[in-house]
Amino acid sequence: MIDKTRTPSPGMPASQADLAGIIGYTLANRTMLSAEIGPFMTLPPFQRTHVTTHAIGLICQYALDLPSQGGLGLRRLQYHTDVANALSQRVAQRTGFQLEAVLKWDRVVPADRESHNGIPLREGDAKPGTLGRHTVVMSLCWEEWEAGVREKLLQQMERRI
Structure with missing residues (x-):
């Protein structure tokens, strides 16, 4: 993700000033x-700015718009996040994704990871020293996209420039 609205600071190369994250x-x-959005990360200086909304808007538009509109014509986009990542869930909901499910014990993660949702270690586990992650699954499908989510998201993108 590149933020084209910022001017680089004196002495800072443009690439470092503009790099806002990955999606x-x-x-x-x-x-x-179908496809899943990921990997997805907005770097700290660009969090809570227009960047995340624009990135998700553009990637949704490209995925869900029909080929005649310049898109891929996918029927479904998924968004997965850690159940403890409330901020990521709010971003997904704000951009039109709807909760579908929570997948319990969906991922194995390193034990030194900051957020482990309070999921305990299992004695005698096949992967000792690792934790489990519960994953929130959200989706945005073509019918929601065409029934107003597209226009709402484009309006959000316009407001945040």
Whole structure:
């Protein structure tokens, strides 16, 4: 993600001033016309700015718009996040994603990770010293996209420039 609205500080190369984070698609499936947003991370200087809304808006637009509109014509986008990451969940909801499920014990994560949702270690576990993660699954499908989410998200993007 590149923020084209900021002017680099004196002595700072433009690439360092503009780099705002990363976003992409993962688990893309052409046969099923679906993809997941990820990896996704907004760097701290750009958090709580227009950058996240714009990045999600652009990636949703490209994925869910029909090929005649310049998009991929996917039917479904997924957004997965840690159940403890309330901020990420709010961003997804604000941009039109809807809660579908919580996948319990979905991921194995290192034990030194900051957030482990209070999930206890399991005595005798096959992967000792690791924690589990519960994952929130959210989705945005073509019918919601075409029924108003697209316009709402484009309006949010306009307001945040």
